[in-house]
Amino acid sequence: MPEPVIELELVSKEFPADPPVLAIDEISIDVRQGDYLAIVGPSGSGKSTLLNVLGLLDRPTSGSYRLDGTETTALRDGARTRLRGDRIGFVFQSFHLLAHRSVVENVMLAEVYGAHPRKNRRERALEALDRVGLSHRTGFTPDRLSGGERQRAAIARALMGGPSLLLCDEPTGNLDSRNTGAVLALFDDLRAQGLTIVVITHENEVSRRAGRRVRITDGVLSEDS
């Protein structure tokens, strides 16, 4: 059996409000290397909250979360930041590309923080762009790319530095069906290369492609048949 990348045990996240919001409620799940997991659920069910916890952007209120075998909940901010930069690639619904930088510079940004050498950074970025099929657009600024190309550039950035986990929050939310198809095909490729992918989506087309589906309802996780 492949190594576990994500090990969640009874993870809850409560937001202080009046009354407090229990956004995710004692979630336990393992994601192993090479898994392609889709998290589905209605709006407000806690999908993004779970993804933020998985991405070390937010701390759970209780429970334990091991990433690549490292218990993260007790780590200090700096260590979590380093772990995040090293192990996790994010793909956002709204791409988050820097408008004034070329595609390749946007991808190179992924190695600015952390202990990556400057040497050959551009080559590595070009390689990542090659993986997503954007070799012909490396010098473009994002505003001259189509939506699908933008998301592929963002995926190339997420792939820089060789993460163990790709975390995607509605990656096709801003794309038409043709571009959605291209991105999903890319995910299939990456998964075939052994990358671990977790995708939040409310689109059936996306969740169908994933090898594994879980449903979250009112913060409670259940396997989806």
Next chain:
Amino acid sequence: MKIRDLWTEALAGLLARPVRAALTTLGTVLGITTLVVTLGVAATAGNQIVGRFDELVATAVTVEVPEQKNAPLVSWDAVSRVTRLRGVTSAAAVAETKDSANLSVRSNDLIDPTRVTAQTLSVLASTTDLPQAARGRMVSGRFFDAGHVRRQDRVAVIGDRAAKLLGVGSLKRAPAIFIGKHAYTVIGILGELRRERNLSMAVMIPPSTGRQFGLRDVTRVLINTSLGAADLVSRQAPTALSPGNQDLLQVIAPPSPIRARDKAQDDVNALFLILGLVSLVVGAVGIANVTLVTVMERVSEIGLRRSLGAARRHIAAQFLLESTLTGLTGGVIGASLGVVTVVAVSAAKQWTPLLDVRLALAAPLAGAVVGLLAGLYPALRAARMEPVDALR
């Protein structure tokens, strides 16, 4: 994060909005320019004035002796006591009255009876040190000495312009002049006067022969001091000249030219310095404002960077560097404009520009510090942002 990467990111951040970045520097440019111009022009002008303020004015002390019915306030030999004062380089006593200032003087009309040679000149009696005291030179002949004075010789020294008017050129044949009906032998011509220039139109005679023109008592004492001694000498001279009556004498000390200049210039400088500092503060507020706006606009960029592994200090460092570079740019431009202005002003006034290299180097640094300080708060705000909130 590598320093080079920090540079790249900060520069890219600035260059992403070049017009805004340029406008943001304006306040700093203005402030630094004002400061450099103020300090540069002050230094340059100060240098010129010091150069032009010849020692002459700064070392000339005059004591006016009011007329007294009975005993004279200052005797003729009192001058020697002044000469002995520390810091006095030369001194001479002079007697001059209203009447003696307009006497008819003729040259020897036997030489050229066809010429009208009568001139209205000022006649005064003086001690023997007058050429030095008036900072002049005997262009010809000699000044009368103690012997002439003692013997009550009828000798006169005339100013160079008076000599021209009277047609006295060569002294070889001992030309005579007539002051009223009294004949005097001209033994010298005094010229190149740098003090008491009106002596060039005067006839100077020994005090012992001046009584017939009402030149009895000392009316004025001219004192020259070494540089910096004028103050002290002008306080001590009255006592030396007229012990016990020193308060009756009127001392005209140099108007402490150095202090006067400094005062006037200090006021102007202070005003411009304040103006420059105010501009700098305004510039800093401008940078702070724009950086804050930029931070707010770039919230999602901050979130992205955090998701890519940027720590809070990396975010803070980038915004601090951006604002510091903004300030530095303003400083460099301001310093350049300032230097150019100082040189231009100097050229227009035909001054030698005097620019402290340290000032030219410190100005960009000051701009950078302004930018750094201005960036503190926005950078803190950016660093404090929670990545989850920034990415929302």
